[in-house]
Amino acid sequence: MKEKTVVTIHVLLLLAVLAVFIWSIIKPASYSSWVLEVTPAIIILIFVIVTYKKFRLTTLSYTIIAIMAILMFVGGHYTYSKVPLFNWLKDTFDFKRNHYDRFGHFIKGMFSIVIRELLLRKTALTKGNWLFWIVTSISLAISALYEIIEWISFIIGKGGKTAKNFLGNQGDIWDAQWDMALTIMGTIVTLLFLSKLHNWLLQKEL
Known part of the structure; x- marks a missing residue:
């Protein structure tokens, strides 16, 4: 893939993320909840922009980061438990909850790439089984850390509305376990189906 084409794709991804970011910040359901939800995405975006020239990632990695950022911006705008499309799915299929949060945690497994x-x-790690399981373990560790951060935020916020929106368990006592399990599922599916494409891009783009 030509250098100019690669850079163009990266710029388009950034513009798409910025457009959703601008939309997200305009009259969100709660600005305090918005800050809690989107801060991780903003930190990661700043990091990849600052390091772009010194340490450029593959297009697949940037695409995944863009998708995750957009999911967080949408979730931050509405709060994860009130995203309209998933409210419609809840009503149409008689689900017990809005599943946007769980969908998001499954997609976060893509960060494994x-x-x-x-x-x-x-x-010094090379491709193979050890890489697969170490990546999976790190992905689970990040997911667990996020759940701990949600728990600490809930305690600091004393169970207020903002804290409840950020926690987003919708009354499910097993919500944290579901979130981590879905991240692991997303990680395994991603590594099984995207590793070959990732290997190809590592050779062609870097």
Whole structure:
């Protein structure tokens, strides 16, 4: 893939993310909830923009980061438990809850490709079973850390509306376990189906 084409794709991804970000910040359901929900995405975006020239990732990694950022911006705008499309799905199929949060955690498993790339390029690890399980373990660790952050935020916020929106368990006592399980599922599916494409892009783009 030509350098100019690759850069163009990266710029288009960034513009799409910025457009959703601008939309997201305009009259969200709650600005305090919005800040809690979108801060991780903003931090990651700033990092990849600042390091773009010194340490460019593959287009697949940037695409995944863009998708995750957009999901967080949408969730931040409405709050995860009130995203309209998933409210419609809830009503249409008689679900007990809005599943946007769980969908988001499954998609977050795609971040495993970014973890995989960092390990392949910055450590002595090579492709194979060890890489698969180490990436999966790191993905689970990040998911668990996020659940701990949600729990701490709930305690600090003393169970207020903002804290409840950020926690987003919708009355399910097993919500944290569901979130981590779905992230693991997303991670395994991603590694099984996208690793070959990722290997090809590592050779062609870097």
